[in-house]
Amino acid sequence: MALALQTFPTVKDANAALKAAGTRYLGGGTLVVRAANEGDVSVSGLIRSTDPALSAIAVAGGKARIGASVTMAAIARHPDLGALAKAARAVGGPAIRNTATIGGNLFAPAPYGDFAVALLALDATVDTEDGELPIEAFLAKRDDSRAIVSSVRFTLPKADGFRFLKVSRVKPKGVSVLSIAAVLERAADGTVSSARIALGCMADRPMRAKAAERALKGKKLDQNGIAAALAAATEGTAPITDPIASAWYRAEVLPVHLGRLLLA
């Protein structure tokens, strides 16, 4: 069947249309249009929604709600999302960032999806018509998810509390060898009071480095303080092997890069 695009004014109507076989939701197009161009004939119906809520960014009271159609470029230039600008700019070149959406990034398979790694570290929640879901739970079942993501919510990190690193072979734009996002809070004595560390490319989708997080609690961010966290960094990971790097390499250099990020 030939390809056809249907546009709906509300997410609700679009969700209803997605019930039909052979349909897929069109976000920015970096995944779906590419698949169609490359001859994926399993999709014949593209569904999108022009619901204004999908394009809205709301920041208030230290919390952010970002519509799923908001692009990486829009996040990168938003004055209240400065902490996330580095992570948003890590996605693609300028044209891709004008296209790639925050909603789409949640579905991007490794080595893509660097912004979703940031969202995971932020402990974001994902809104669909089924309600609000913690991002970790959402990512776990994203392959079966049919409901349109309408927005993503998270608490803005404290100044300097958010760290992000993307390692790629090609500069300034290349896909990830790995990416790391960390939200760190520190007590008055400088020790880590809470840590959330998310990893990209260390599994088929973004994952938390929970052993490293635990090992970091109560420690100072110095060479000795982070040693246990680095030793535990690869616990639970199943890195991908792809043309960029092997699982072996990713596992070998994860502690190195995590250490550099934590000491930066």
Add this chain to the structure above:
Amino acid sequence: MELRKNYFADVRKDDLHEIGQPRPRSDSPGHVTGKTAFFADRSFPGMLHLKMVRSPHHHARIRSIDTSQAEKHPGVVKVLTAKDVPHNVYTILILIQIGPEDETVLADGKVRWKGEAVVAVLAETERAAQEAAAKVKVDYEVLPAVFDMEEALKPGAPLVNEYHGQNYYLYDSGECRKVRFGDVEAGFAGADHILEQSYQSSPIEHAPTETTGCVVAPEGNDRFTCYTNTQAMFFTLDNTSIILQMPGSKLHFVGGTVGGGFGGKVDVIVEPIAILGAKLTGRPVCFVYSREEEMQISSPRAAEKVVIKDGVMKDGRIVARKVTGYTDAGAYSRHSPYGAQKGAGHYPGPYTIPNVWIDTYCVYTNRTPSSAMRGFGVTIGDFALEVQMDKLARLIGMDPLEFRFVNAYRDGDMKAHRQPTEGAALIECMQEASRAANWPVAEKYMAMSSYRKGA
């Protein structure tokens, strides 16, 4: 960039009007305005799109092909299989008498690499061609495959290509192209040190920004105009003429504006089948590789293995060099037998060595056929040779740059393939590099010249 005119000024006249002038490129205004016409910038009413059904297996027998569902698919105009191609088994270098014909335009009974073309679908739209291609049913019996050159050369390895009968190209000199100069074993026997090392590469893609392709328009006069980005117009025309058993006078090729070649567009792959499609349908046909096809289906630079054994004296002279080169041709010859023998003509590199032994093999494996690329037959060899030179220098405790001066060829020196050196300039390049990189070498090397008195 700096032109250093002080070198070779005695053999060069610099009084020309147009030569040596940095004239603006006549093609650039078209490029910057987007007006330059590449082949794909031409389209014709009623143009069909050709998509290829490709083998999902590295090596398999084809039990049957069922195109019936594809043929019924809306928008499909023609489906082509091996039986539609007049002269289906070909090889491009047959034009210079390098046979045997060993490759199928469309697979016939067997596939020998993952991605091999099996069925061509021509439809009104790209989408219809893609949908119909998905409906072609091919029943395969998977066969053992071989990917490693050393494995392929062992007795009992799966036979990749029956047209050769063994997993290497048979030259008139035997299983390899040979160069024999001096007495290499005597050279090793008299050497202060022996160093044998092995070097390896993997396939490299030309990755031009414009993918391989062509647009074919049937003319009213029983001729076909093919707009193509081939690197070799008549090579392509003449091979097409053979494959389609069609007089060359029926073919008109237009090209010459190519979005990057680097050797990747010298194979004759897209044009014959597109012209056949145009002939059988009477419609214009467009066959353009997808980026994925360009990356994994079009011929890459061959993987190579190079084993170098050197005998070297404490004073820096290399007295014997034995090189064994293996070129991974993949499943078919294309240009690889030529590349392997070009390697034989290139070793032992730009050095004068009295005792040389060279064997270069062209080996068949079940991977994408390799072919020419920028530096064909030489690039990987130079990597091996020049890393080996670095190792030799360190082995005998010499500066690596000085070590090269000791061995550099100069005018009149006899090369291993028995041609006297002419027009050498290696020494001068190294002298200039020594200055530019602030890598000083002994004055006697800076005083050397590629010239030899009386030569």
Add this chain to the structure above:
Amino acid sequence: MAIRRGRGVAAINYPTGMNLGGDPTQALVHSTPTGNFMVTLSSVDLGQGMKQIMAQICAETIGVPTDRVVVDTADTDTGPHCMGTFASRGTHRAGNAVIQAAREARQVMLEVAAEELEVNASDLETDGQGNILVKGAPQKSISIFDVALSAHFKRGRSISGRGMFLIPRSYPEKETGAMKPSTCYAHACTVAEVEVDDETGEVTVLTVKNVFEIGRALNPKMVEQQLVGGSWMGISHALYETTEPYYPNRDHGGTDFNQYLMPGPGDLAETEIIVLERPSADGPYGAKGPGEMCANPQIPAVANAVFDAVGVRIDTLPITPERILRALKAQAAN
């Protein structure tokens, strides 16, 4: 963490042409009625600028400015045979064919001029600006514009020429390998300076200093284009590129420009290009083929620099961070 620095050198030569197959190219040259010149070929311009170079070669030979030459190429209905654009043969083979054709056309042009000026053709020369002068008496002259008009409408002469350049095939001798695999050779020497991160195996190429000897820089700006781009490709080959990252395993081949790795605009080494010219005896105005060899010496130079930096040899291309890291770990284990 340690960033360790090293440098390496490599020197190479490169053969011009496809002698082992037999290597012909033809060209035709003719003038228009107003003294512009058309070069007809079937050679292909891949972006290296062949059309422009053939125009300059024809212009030099005829004795007119380059902007009076038009190159019509890569149409098999009009252009005579060319083997193709590969093997660093384009400039050398087609250039020689254009010179031969242009010389023949020039001879007719001078003969017509001689008739108009009532002198011997052998006493005439061109000024490169579009005029034909009597040697030693430059006040006696005629424009090529007028000569072409005369040839067309008065003298009935075709100012045209045919060029054919053939390197006959060299058949390697079976047992000794005696052969003539090439005509002239270009040369290069490259010094590369790198930094290696010994915890990740990542390599940064800081500088490459390339010296190329190319016979003759027919158009220095275009030579620079080739050499700069080639130097980039050489580094790319050394450190990044392959379609089969786990060769001979066939899995995980890249299918796009994200997966097929090449240095990006943020990865560029500081690149110095120095050109020497030792004109080749058989090249057009001494030119050799620089297009391929310019991408070769960086590969071993970078490999040698990596060794100089961290003391491990990577003898398998590409020299990836993984290969370096594995070698460093093996080195540490010993």
Add this chain to the structure above:
Amino acid sequence: MAKVPVQFTLNGSEKAEFVESGTTLLNALRDKIGDTSPKGGCHQGTCGACSVIIDGELRLSCLTLAETCNGAAITTTSGLAEGGVLHPLQRAFLDTFATQCGFCTPGMIMAAKVLLDHTPNPSRDEVVEALSGNICRCTGYEPIIQAVLTAARANSQNAA
């Protein structure tokens, strides 16, 4: 096959066409409207050769469906020269010998134009970032970076 109307301005002039639903802007521009300056190098969003400017933003026409561009203002490289006078970027690409095969050039010029429209005096790093989604296989990028910096200098001199 269902056809849908598309209507937008291309380089200042109104265009209206019917295309099959799901047609990319790249194919609509090239096959229907006849502007072949955007090139199809990958159709994956990985090479940048198809770059165009849509409502002031750099976009990849191969990933953009034509029917989503209704009412938009689209600029392509073929529309940059005014009255036969080259845009400063085009001039700079000529002067610095920044084109070889020319296939990536229109996309590079689009990426550079968006940069200079927002950042008339970019740093080298900003130029590198702006070009980072565009692949060139011939030049090694340096001449293209120099072309953009040259054009920026020419612009600022004209403005002064």
